[in-house]
Amino acid sequence: QVQLVESGGGLVQAGGSLRLSCAVSGRTFKYYTMGWFRQSPGKEREFVAAATWTPSVTNENVADSVKDRFTISRDNAKNMVYLQMNSLKPEDTAVYYCAAKDGGRPLPDHDRYAYWGQGTQVTVSS
DSSP states (O other): OOOOEEEEEEEEEEEEEEEEEEEEEESGGGGGGGEEEETTTTOOOOOEEEEEEEOOOOOEEEEETTTTTTEEEEEGGTEEEEEESSSGGGGGGGGEEEEESSOOOOOOOGGGOOOOOEEEEEEEEE
């Protein structure tokens, strides 16, 4: 069983930065494709970023709305995945979820991810 636990959310002013963390436990971490999604009240869950890491290449997929501002990364030694968020905007306010699927491409479809964390709230004030 895979468990994902997010942390790092909070309140930040527009233009500021936050780094979200996702602790991964369970099966061998290196085989997962990891993603970040977000959801605001009344809206559908939205893709933010995902990546598949292999020894030779990293395959990333980042939503246009956050490109050049958000970066997904991982630390294999710590079984952690991160989402670095810079130049935050009020429209980035949402609950952010870490997700995992068993390898494959870093797809933006949330229903392709089998494992989910509980979410962490990010609020960006104007």
